[in-house]
Amino acid sequence: MGPEEFRAAGHELIDWIADYRARIPQLPVQAQVAPGEVAAQLPGRAPEQPEPFGRVLADLGRIVVPGITQVQHPRHFGWFPSNASLASVLGDVATSGLGALGITWQSAPALTEVEQVVVEWLRELTALPPDWQGVIQDTASSACLVALLAARERVTGYSLTRGGLQAEAGPLTVYTTAHAHSSVPKAVALAGFGLANLRFVEVDPVSYAMRPEALAAALAQDVAAGRRPAAVVATVGTTGTTAVDPLAQIVPLARQYGAWLHVDAAMAGSALLLPEMRWLVDGVEGADSLAWNPHKWLGTVLDCSLLYVADPDHLIRVMSTSPSYLRSAVDGEVTQYKDWGIPLGRRFRALKLWFHLRLDGAEAIRARLRRDLANARWLAGQVAAAPGWRVLAPVNLQTVVLRHEPPGTVSADGAVLDAGALNAHTLGWADRVNASGAALVTPSLLDGTWSVRVSVGAEPTERRDVEELWRLLQLASRGES
Amino acid sequence: MGPEEFRAAGHELIDWIADYRARIPQLPVQAQVAPGEVAAQLPGRAPEQPEPFGRVLADLGRIVVPGITQVQHPRHFGWFPSNASLASVLGDVATSGLGALGITWQSAPALTEVEQVVVEWLRELTALPPDWQGVIQDTASSACLVALLAARERVTGYSLTRGGLQAEAGPLTVYTTAHAHSSVPKAVALAGFGLANLRFVEVDPVSYAMRPEALAAALAQDVAAGRRPAAVVATVGTTGTTAVDPLAQIVPLARQYGAWLHVDAAMAGSALLLPEMRWLVDGVEGADSLAWNPHKWLGTVLDCSLLYVADPDHLIRVMSTSPSYLRSAVDGEVTQYKDWGIPLGRRFRALKLWFHLRLDGAEAIRARLRRDLANARWLAGQVAAAPGWRVLAPVNLQTVVLRHEPPGTVSADGAVLDAGALNAHTLGWADRVNASGAALVTPSLLDGTWSVRVSVGAEPTERRDVEELWRLLQLASRGES
Numbered sequence: 025m026g027p028e029e030f031r032a033a034g035h036e037l038i039d040w041i042a043d044y045r046a047r048i049p050q051l052p053v054q055a056q057v058a059p060g061e062v063a064a065q066l067p068g069r070a071p072e073q074p075e076p077f078g079r080v081l082a083d084l085g086r087i088v089v090p091g092i093t094q095v096q097h098p099r100h101f102g103w104f105p106s107n108a109s110l111a112s113v114l115g116d117v118a119t120s121g122l123g124a125l126g127i128t129w130q131s132a133p134a135l136t137e138v139e140q141v142v143v144e145w146l147r148e149l150t151a152l153p154p155d156w157q158g159v160i161q162d163t164a165s166s167a168c169l170v171a172l173l174a175a176r177e178r179v180t181g182y183s184l185t186r187g188g189l190q191a192e193a194g195p196l197t198v199y200t201t202a203h204a205h206s207s208v209p210k211a212v213a214l215a216g217f218g219l220a221n222l223r224f225v226e227v228d229p230v231s232y233a234m235r236p237e238a239l240a241a242a243l244a245q246d247v248a249a250g251r252r253p254a255a256v257v258a259t260v261g262t263t264g265t266t267a268v269d270p271l272a273q274i275v276p277l278a279r280q281y282g283a284w285l286h287v288d289a290a291m292a293g294s295a296l297l298l299p300e301m302r303w304l305v306d307g308v309e310g311a312d313s314l315a316w317n318p319h320k321w322l323g324t325v326l327d328c329s330l331l332y333v334a335d336p337d338h339l340i341r342v343m344s345t346s347p348s349y350l351r352s353a354v355d356g357e358v359t360q361y362k363d364w365g366i367p368l369g370r371r372f373r374a375l376k377l378w379f380h381l382r383l384d385g386a387e388a389i390r391a392r393l394r395r396d397l398a399n400a401r402w403l404a405g406q407v408a409a410a411p412g413w414r415v416l417a418p419v420n421l422q423t424v425v426l427r428h429e430p431p432g433t434v435s436a437d438g439a440v441l442d443a444g445a446l447n448a449h450t451l452g453w454a455d456r457v458n459a460s461g462a463a464l465v466t467p468s469l470l471d472g473t474w475s476v477r478v479s480v481g482a483e484p485t486e487r488r489d490v491e492e493l494w495r496l497l498q499l500a501s502r503g504e505s
Numbered sequence: 506m507g508p509e510e511f512r513a514a515g516h517e518l519i520d521w522i523a524d525y526r527a528r529i530p531q532l533p534v535q536a537q538v539a540p541g542e543v544a545a546q547l548p549g550r551a552p553e554q555p556e557p558f559g560r561v562l563a564d565l566g567r568i569v570v571p572g573i574t575q576v577q578h579p580r581h582f583g584w585f586p587s588n589a590s591l592a593s594v595l596g597d598v599a600t601s602g603l604g605a606l607g608i609t610w611q612s613a614p615a616l617t618e619v620e621q622v623v624v625e626w627l628r629e630l631t632a633l634p635p636d637w638q639g640v641i642q643d644t645a646s647s648a649c650l651v652a653l654l655a656a657r658e659r660v661t662g663y664s665l666t667r668g669g670l671q672a673e674a675g676p677l678t679v680y681t682t683a684h685a686h687s688s689v690p691k692a693v694a695l696a697g698f699g700l701a702n703l704r705f706v707e708v709d710p711v712s713y714a715m716r717p718e719a720l721a722a723a724l725a726q727d728v729a730a731g732r733r734p735a736a737v738v739a740t741v742g743t744t745g746t747t748a749v750d751p752l753a754q755i756v757p758l759a760r761q762y763g764a765w766l767h768v769d770a771a772m773a774g775s776a777l778l779l780p781e782m783r784w785l786v787d788g789v790e791g792a793d794s795l796a797w798n799p800h801k802w803l804g805t806v807l808d809c810s811l812l813y814v815a816d817p818d819h820l821i822r823v824m825s826t827s828p829s830y831l832r833s834a835v836d837g838e839v840t841q842y843k844d845w846g847i848p849l850g851r852r853f854r855a856l857k858l859w860f861h862l863r864l865d866g867a868e869a870i871r872a873r874l875r876r877d878l879a880n881a882r883w884l885a886g887q888v889a890a891a892p893g894w895r896v897l898a899p900v901n902l903q904t905v906v907l908r909h910e911p912p913g914t915v916s917a918d919g920a921v922l923d924a925g926a927l928n929a930h931t932l933g934w935a936d937r938v939n940a941s942g943a944a945l946v947t948p949s950l951l952d953g954t955w956s957v958r959v960s961v962g963a964e965p966t967e968r969r970d971v972e973e974l975w976r977l978l979q980l981a982s983r984g985e986s
Contacts, residue, residue: 025864030591031523033864037595038515041602042508055614059838062618070626074866077595080859084599088856091615092605103612106850108604110511114518114558116601118565120806121522123589124573131584133536134572137543145551162643163848173695188699189670190677196669206826207849214654214824214847216697218669319850325601327852343695345687357540366695366847367644368688369587369800371808375569378561383506383514385555 033077040081044089045110048097049484052461055093062091098484099463101493104263104291104423105396105481107323115379116325119372126370129358136359139374142381143330146318149386150296153309158332159364160373164290165207167315167331168257170343170365172198172215174313174333175255175284177342184342189216197246199223200257201234203264205288208257217254231418232267234258236274243281253283258311260304261292264468264477265417265425268292272307279310287314293330294321295397295421297390304420321396321422321481322389324380328373331365339364396422396481399490403478406494412501414438416475423479425470428453428501440473450474453500460500463493514558521562525570526591529578530965533942536574543572579965580944580974585744585772585904586877586962588804596860597806600853607851610839617840620855623862624811627799630867631777634790639813640845641854645771646688648796648812649738651824651846653679653696655794655814656736656765658823665823670697677735678727680704682715682750684743686769698735712899713748715739717755724762734764739792741785742773745949745958746898746906749773753788760791768795774811775802776878776902778871785901802877802903802962803870805861809854812846820845877903877962880971884959887975893982895919897956904960906951909934909982921954931955934981941986944974 025033065087095106124132143158161167177184180192189196198212202224212222223246226238243253256278258269271287278285287308293316295301308314315331318324333339344363346355362368381389400422407413407426414434416425427434433446440446454467454476466477478497480490506514546568576587605613624639642648658665661673670677679693683705693703704727707719724734737759739750752768759766768789774797776782789795794814799805814820825844827836843849862870881903888894888907895915897906908915914927921927935948935957947958959978961971980986 025591027523027526027591030526030595031519033595034519034523034598035516037598037602038512038519041599042512042515044602045508045511055611057614059610059614059835060618062615063622066619066622068622068625070623070630070862070867072866072868074869075863077864080863088599088603088615088619091618092603092613092853093611095606095612096604103606103608106604106606108601110506110508113601113604114506114511114514117515117518117598118522118569120589120594120597120601121518121525122569122573123577123587123594123806125576125584125587125807127584129540130536130574131576132573133538133540134543134569137541137572138547138569141544141547141549142551144549149551162852163850165849166847169847176697184694184697184699185701186699187676187701188694189697190673191699191701192671195671205849210824210826210847213665213669216657216665216670218665218667218672220666220668220672317850325604326606326850327848343691345691354540366647366650366691367808368646368686369644369798369807371643372573381551382556382561383558385553386551387553388555 036077036081040084045096048094051094051097053094053097053100053464054458054461055091056461057091062087093464096482098482098486098489099493100482101478101480102464102466104479105321106319106326107321107483108325109323109380109384109483111383112324112376112380114383115376118379119375122372124372126372127362127368128352129354129360130352132372135370135372135374136361138378139361140359142374142377145381146330146377147332150293151302152314152332153334156332156334157336158330159361161315161329161331161365162327164205164288164315164317164329165210166366167329168207168286168288169211169214170331171284171286171313171315172211172255174339174342175286176215176217178284178338179252179254179282182341194250194252195221196254197221197223197251198255198257199225199239199242199253199283201225201227201259201269203227203232203262203267204257204259205263205290208288227267232262232265234269234274236270236277239274240277243277247281253281255284255286257286257288260287260289261421264470266291266421266423267417268304268420271305271311275307275310285311287311289314289316291317291320292421293317294393297386298393318377321393323483324376328376392483396485399485399487400424400480402487403480403490403494416470422481423477425468425475425477427475443473447474450476456500457496463496517558517562521565526577529575532575532578534575534578534581534945535939535942536572537942538572543568574945577963579963579967579970581963582959582961582974583945583947585960586802587800587807588802588964589806590804590861590865590964592864593805593857593861595864596857599860600856603853605853607853608843608849609833610835610841611833613853616851616853616855617842619859620842621840623855623858626862627811627858628813631774632783633795633813634815637813637815638817639811640842642796642810642812642846643808645686645769645796645798645810646691647847648810649688649767649769650692650695651812652765652767652794652796653692653736655820655823656767657696657698659765659819660733660735660763663822675731675733676702678702678704678732679736679738680706680720680723680734681738682706682708682740684708684713684745684748685738685740686744686771689738689769708748713743713746715750715755717751717758720755721758724758728762734762736765736767738767738769741768741770742902745951747772747902747904748898749785749901752786752792756788756791766792768792770795770797772798772801773902774798775874778867779874799858802874804964805857809857873964877966880966880968881905881961883968884961884971884975897951903962904958906949906956906958908956924954928955931957937981937986938977944977
């Protein structure tokens with residue numbers, strides 16, 4: 025396809041996207057297709073001859089749109105927000121159109137240097153330590169794996185250059201809580217530590233945050249038994265309840281035992297743009313790394329995760345490769361982001377952040393985040409005041425964890441009396457909401473019982489949408505929809 | 506930014522991309538900026554207020570375009586091709602515009618099912634084993650790490666569920682050649698094996714392919730010494746010379762010793778669309794995994810790497826996570842690609858493959874690949890016939906490794922007599938070519954001496970461009986440009 029054919033098709037596609045975004049509020053939030061239904065509409069073999077663009081575009085509307093859950097919908101309250109702001113989409117379009125190749129600084133200097141600048145812009149906007157340096161990763165899952173590999177290599181003095189983990193004495197241990205994201209145990213497993221060496225530190229029964237005293241005890245006990253603490257993964261804004269592990273108290277413990285402290289702020293990082301929310305990371309300057317996802321609440325289209333590290337030289341030593349065909353005369357003077365993560369080839373992801381921040385401006389983004397925090401507080405207030413309803417966790421951010429409790433299922437002081445009936449009721453009404461297509465919420469286990477997470481923060485979500493959701497939740501809890 | 510503002514800006518951007526693509530032949534191939542020059546043009550802080558789109562677009566042309574090496578240029582012969590076909594760009598634009606969230610099947614059924622269909626289309630087009638299943642990864646680097654983690658867990662019977670690598674007896678060993686991509690030693694190191702347990706198996710001095718007898722000897726020796734072979738990484742189309750490790754002879758050895766066989770066909774995978782090139786992977790049906798990059802020669806815009814595995818259930822067991830907030834009623838019936846790789850959140854990458862194959866058609870893609878193979882053979886013929894020039898490795902694909910040898914630097918039978926003078930000459934003329942901006946080639950070490958790689962296969966590269974390159978190489982070798 026040549027530039028002129030692209031120009032014609034591109035204009036059609038831009039119109040299609042603008043029209044699609046405008047009609048999202050009329051679509052069901054949750055995809056209404058059955059397993060296999062999308063695949064059954066596609067031919068079994070690739071076409072030998074070119075198809076007209078109109079046919080492909082028609083299939084996008086006919087097959088793909090009904091086949092995705094509309095996370096850009098104003099009544100998407102599922103999982104966490106996954107905003108794809110149109111300003112960032114423009115940047116991503118530019119990235120694709122440029123077709124730059126990020127393997128070394130030399131292959132695309134601007135890919136490296138715009139990235140350096142925008143991660144510094146975001147460091148400054150979020151008030152993270154001025155001497156930290158950052159890099160864009162695909163997701164917080166990968167960033168956590170990279171951090172744990174860096175941790176493993178720090179505690180072992182670069183065992184990867186020798187006999188690897190097997191040659192190391194004493195089991196290496198990692199500490200987090202059962203409320204950490206599933207990517208944390210996964211990263212522990214993939215990095216070779218073994219899940220038997222992962223400690224789920226006790227959490228506070230009300231805040232669901234890591235108990236520093238329990239961490240201290242676990243560290244002391246492991247060291248006494250000849251084990252070697254390698255890393256602590258603290259979560260600021262857990263997936264289940266947006267609990268905040270107290271960094272100020274965790275930092276001294278990690279330092280005392282020489283363990284790497286990685287902060288998973290995948291969701292909460294966006295909140296750090298607000299000065300009034302920076303208490304979330306009090307003490308962070310003593311951590312070794314922190315990751316957060318602009319592709320969530322901030323709204324830079326997926327995939328875009330920021331990993332900041334206090335000691336880039338260490339990370340580079342763990343990750344670096346330098347074959348002859350990638351060497352150049354400027355190697356000592358420039359940043360080679362290939363040595364800051366797993367992939368060699370990197371997409372020009374910085375453009376979507378650059379466009380997003382420039383076209384929307386920081387002030388408007390902050391206003392939107394504050395709107396969402398206020399909406400979540402409003403909903404929590406409604407729920408707390410409504411008979412038969414309960415807010416189950418502190419509303420630290422924009423997520424409300426709630427439950428409707430039919431008579432006889434829960435005692436006055438909140439003890440579950442009939443878990444079977446309560447769970448069936450909760451899953452039933454949540455499913456009614458989701459199946460209706462009118463809104464999307466996420467059932468989630470908390471203390472062994474099903475609850476429902478309402479995660480406010482889709483870019484188009486206004487107060488009226490949260491009010492409508494609250495009406496739908498109440499209807500569904502009565503068996504209506 | 507709302508849909509109407511996006512529509513207006515999007516049309517401007519599409520025109521900008523079409524114009525940019527049309528004028529690439531007039532641009533210097535290699536970026537002409539000095540370290541720090543791009544960053545110095547950007548403000549130190551993010552803007553508080555929105556900027557007009559025209560200003561951002563102007564910066565794209567003024568700062569970014571001169572700051573990237575033009576790998577979409579018809580005289581880009583560096584590294585490997587990194588084609589961003591405009592058909593695939595349209596697919597990627599759709600991906601960004603849709604803003605779908607790939608975390609589970611439920612979050613975007615079409616993201617999963619279109620991916621299943623297109624990876625099967627490509628499996629069929631490349632004649633890989635019918636019972637293999639595939640997944641899109643970002644790069645072959647990540648795919649190699651995933652394969653080595655799967656290998657580690659197969660040989661240890663899922664040590665990650667227990668005490669990890671440290672609790673395993675006998676060092677685990679991995680086998681490849683010194684010509685493998687730098688991502689292979691990196692993956693060995695990151696997976697925890699330790700570089701001391703990586704064996705660089707001897708290669709044939711003419712073909713640079715792994716010598717099966719040397720592999721057999723290394724395996725036998727390690728087993729006799731109590732070591733446990735975990736994996737063999739064979740390369741089909743090495744980065745340096747496009748050497749082809751002989752799978753048919755490697756497969757029985759890997760099987761005999763119970764080692765996982767991963768095939769890195771990052772570059773050569775595209776060639777498998779051509780029946781006459783399928784000899785490259787003779788014997789592949791006995792391998793455990795294979796990765797190749799449509800984002801290279803095939804031309805599906807970065808990042809897009811395919812990983813096929815013979816035993817998906819094993820991969821899933823290594824990679825799976827299933828927290829409550831990601832569970833759904835259809836879990837047993839659907840594919841959950843989060844359990845096929847490292848990241849949880851996945852971009853809708855299948856659309857760019859879907860658009861690319863449908864809008865260009867397989868037949869036209871095959872014709873382009875054949876054009877490039879013929880162009881490389883033509884160039885190799887010119888070089889071989891020219892006095893003072895030498896082709897240094899078999900031209901298995903579209904890459905020619907060559908050298909110009911001033912009198913006295915190399916003997917008649919090809920032995921290097923004066924490495925210092927030869928290296929200075931080679932790096933000098935290659936740099937003259939690259940600095941001129943007229944074409945881009947890659948200096949590369951081969952047998953300890955600098956050579957130059959000419960990698961044909963940019964989408965717009967025609968015979969006339971290769972002829973012009975050959976003229977430029979000859980000029981540069983005489984000190985002119």
